[in-house]
Amino acid sequence: MNFTLPSLSLLSQSILSGIFVGALYGLMGLGLSLSWGLLRLINLAHFAFAFLAAYLCYQLSTMGMDPLLTLLVIVPAFFALGAGLHWVMVRFQVSPFNSLLLTFGLTGIAESVIQSIWTADFRKLESSYAEQKFKLGGLFVPVPELITLLLAVSLSFAVWAVLRYTDLGRAMRAAAQDAPVAAAFGVNQKALGLALAGTCAALASVAGVCLALSFTLAPSQMYAWIGVVFAAVMLGGLGSALGPLVAGTLIGISEAITMAVTAPSWAPIVSFTLLIVILVLRPGKTA
Amino acid sequence: MKTGKLPGIDRRAAVAAIAFAASGFAFAQQPSGPPIRIGSTLALTGPLSATAQIHKLVGEIYVEQLNKRGGLLGRPVEWVVKDDQSKPDLARTLYEQLVTADKVDLLMGPYATGAILSAMGVAQRYNKVLVHHTLGIPSLAKYDMQFPAWSIGSDPATTVPNTLFDALAASPKPPKTVAVVTSKFPSIQFMSAGAREVLKKRGLTEVLFLEWDFGNRDFGPIANRVKDAKPDFVWVGAIGLEGNLLLDAMKKIDYSPPLHFYLYPAPGPLLASPDAKNALSATIFEAQPPFTSNFGAAEFVKIYSERAAKAGFTDTSVETQAAASYTAWQILEAGVVGTQSLDDKAIGTYLKTHKVDTLQGKLRFDGTGNFGDDLMRIKQIQDGKWVVVWPKEVTSGGAKLLTP
Numbered sequence: 001m002n003f004t005l006p007s008l009s010l011l012s013q014s015i016l017s018g019i020f021v022g023a024l025y026g027l028m029g030l031g032l033s034l035s036w037g038l039l040r041l042i043n044l045a046h047f048a049f050a051f052l053a054a055y056l057c058y059q060l061s062t063m064g065m066d067p068l069l070t071l072l073v074i075v076p077a078f079f080a081l082g083a084g085l086h087w088v089m090v091r092f093q094v095s096p097f098n099s100l101l102l103t104f105g106l107t108g109i110a111e112s113v114i115q116s117i118w119t120a121d122f123r124k125l126e127s128s129y130a131e132q133k134f135k136l137g138g139l140f141v142p143v144p145e146l147i148t149l150l151l152a153v154s155l156s157f158a159v160w161a162v163l164r165y166t167d168l169g170r171a172m173r174a175a176a177q178d179a180p181v182a183a184a185f186g187v188n189q190k191a192l193g194l195a196l197a198g199t200c201a202a203l204a205s206v207a208g209v210c211l212a213l214s215f216t217l218a219p220s221q222m223y224a225w226i227g228v229v230f231a232a233v234m235l236g237g238l239g240s241a242l243g244p245l246v247a248g249t250l251i252g253i254s255e256a257i258t259m260a261v262t263a264p265s266w267a268p269i270v271s272f273t274l275l276i277v278i279l280v281l282r283p284g285k286t287a
Numbered sequence: 288m289k290t291g292k293l294p295g296i297d298r299r300a301a302v303a304a305i306a307f308a309a310s311g312f313a314f315a316q317q318p319s320g321p322p323i324r325i326g327s328t329l330a331l332t333g334p335l336s337a338t339a340q341i342h343k344l345v346g347e348i349y350v351e352q353l354n355k356r357g358g359l360l361g362r363p364v365e366w367v368v369k370d371d372q373s374k375p376d377l378a379r380t381l382y383e384q385l386v387t388a389d390k391v392d393l394l395m396g397p398y399a400t401g402a403i404l405s406a407m408g409v410a411q412r413y414n415k416v417l418v419h420h421t422l423g424i425p426s427l428a429k430y431d432m433q434f435p436a437w438s439i440g441s442d443p444a445t446t447v448p449n450t451l452f453d454a455l456a457a458s459p460k461p462p463k464t465v466a467v468v469t470s471k472f473p474s475i476q477f478m479s480a481g482a483r484e485v486l487k488k489r490g491l492t493e494v495l496f497l498e499w500d501f502g503n504r505d506f507g508p509i510a511n512r513v514k515d516a517k518p519d520f521v522w523v524g525a526i527g528l529e530g531n532l533l534l535d536a537m538k539k540i541d542y543s544p545p546l547h548f549y550l551y552p553a554p555g556p557l558l559a560s561p562d563a564k565n566a567l568s569a570t571i572f573e574a575q576p577p578f579t580s581n582f583g584a585a586e587f588v589k590i591y592s593e594r595a596a597k598a599g600f601t602d603t604s605v606e607t608q609a610a611a612s613y614t615a616w617q618i619l620e621a622g623v624v625g626t627q628s629l630d631d632k633a634i635g636t637y638l639k640t641h642k643v644d645t646l647q648g649k650l651r652f653d654g655t656g657n658f659g660d661d662l663m664r665i666k667q668i669q670d671g672k673w674v675v676v677w678p679k680e681v682t683s684g685g686a687k688l689l690t691p
Binding site for chain 2: 007009013014017018115119120121124140220224225259263267268
């Protein structure tokens with residue numbers, strides 16, 4: 001492994017790249033964290049939802065729709081899909097561990113469906129946003145990544161505010177902490193669960209649209225995101241709204257600096273090393 | 288007939304007409320008897336399926352043409368192709384099935400290095416000839432009855448970079464500094480390592496070396512590093528769309544490399560990218576003279592383009608993948624016709640001792656690992672087209688390597 005001293009412009013541009021990709025980790029992790037922390041369901045299909053949304057965004061955009069306007073169609077559709085999946089899980093009383101297996105199977109099915117419709121070939125969304133960038137000081141700021149960052153920050157804070165300051169949020173947290181007591185206080189767990197699962201899937205679909213804006217799509221690539229997003233969720237704390245964003249950004253910056261001073265192939269090690277270190281040093285503060 | 292001439296026709300024309308009629312009769316002759324079954328697998332699904340579709344189409348075209356010509360040994364040819372799902376372990380199982388359960392007469396190789404190595408193990412166990420399309424690491428081919436259709440020579444890690452740096456040295460502005468950035472994909476990594484050795488031996492300065500894992504998501508930091516290193520030339524050890532992804536990332540930071548080479552790119556998408564202007568790559572065949580004068584090339588290029596367009600392929604031109612695939616079938620046919628038998632040992636011996644006329648030219652299989660000459664050429668994107676620019680004897684209409 002060769003260490004090189006990066007120039008200031010390389011380091012600052014790399015950190016900016018890290019913030020952008022970290023924001024996407026956070027956005028992908030947001031719904032997963034809520035599902036895991038508040039519904040006690042480890043939903044691996046979250047990644048399948050994100051990729052399915054990314055492909056739908058790609059498809060609608062190639063038909064002439066603005067990629068951001070596709071959110072108007074995609075978000076409600078995925079809300080319904082997420083709520084439907086949750087209804088099935090509740091109906092068949094799927095345990096947290098079995099939810100992992102079930103949603104892993106669903107992810108495989110979704111991959112096959114995507115592959116049969118859009119093939120295994122790479123797909124790249126060509127939009128007017130892709131070309132747009134501006135210079136801020138000495139740094140180049142690409143617009144698609146900036147959109148992702150803005151969406152990730154605004155959605156994370158919106159979810160945080162709902163959980164913290166609204167009755168709905170308090171009811172969700174109460175149901176997650178002690179379901180029987182929450183029910184005794186009149187919390188309708190069934191309806192709340194459906195709404196929360198729908199919201200998680202809708203958040204996955206927003207992440208999918210951001211994915212399509214900045215990345216080239218291939219069905220099998222959904223698995224490449226699982227490790228790092230899981231790390232962001234666990235570092236950020238299960239059920240936390242701001243945690244995945246903060247942890248994702250931290251991981252993104254760490255990876256980017258690693259790539260700037262050593263080699264890109266060392267970057268994936270960073271997120272897991274961080275996770276292990278924090279689990280060892282701060283047990284009980286994560287999952 | 289007193290004059291010995293047909294009225295209005297000279298003797299040469301008469302002989303030609305008779306020969307043509309006879310050959311036409313031969314072409315029209317229907318093969319008969321039980322079919323000769325040739326078994327193979329292809330990655331019809333899974334991550335390699337996009338490229339495997341090219342090999343499937345080529346195989347279908349070749350078998351059709353072969354049966355129109357009268358089949359093999361007067362018998363029709365049937366191609367039994369199974370889906371290995373892009374999994375080398377499954378390819379091994381399916382080749383076992385092809386030999387033991389399907390009892391095919393001959394084997395044809397699969398697509399991609401991993402599956403080829405799996406098939407080679409089975410072929411070796413049953414003493415079957417295996418002609419394969421695109422094995423990327425010649426040193427792994429240890430079986431003496433395997434025959435490569437991709438003529439990259441036995442030491443492509445040295446010969447291909449040498450061809451490239453010869454081309455660059457002969458250009459108006461030869462590079463002095465080089466950045467080597469590469470995927471860790473097995474058949475790529477050793478080529479990039481070879482390029483590093485070659486550039487050092489040639490006195491060039493390596494200003495950057497970076498590797499990434501296959502499936503890397505983020506090319507932004509790599510683009511940043513390349514820009515920071517300010518190389519005259521960038522060797523990109525890329526496979527598939529990785530080259531496009533790196534170019535996209537470079538564009539986001541307003542950088543375009545002065546001279547850039549992509550090892551195994553997806554040729555259509557790279558050609559379509561406006562950022563890939565003057566990009567270089569390597570090829571064994573392009574659908575342009577003088578390649579189209581090679582054995583069977585002109586007809587195949589025409590049929591393939593039509594059929595690929597009908598099948599909805601994004602790139603309908605014949606290049607390395609399709610050419611290597613067609614060549615594989617030509618080699619197998621030459622072995623059977625040359626020995627007039629289906630005996631694998633006889634076919635293997637014949638191929639080792641005879642040159643075979645193919646789409647890529649005359650190929651020999653008497654070198655290390657049955658590899659012959661390295662026929663990799665250097666091509667460049669010029670005016671929205673791939674044109675061969677090196678070596679001089681195969682350039683497209685005298686095209687020259689363009690430098691900024």
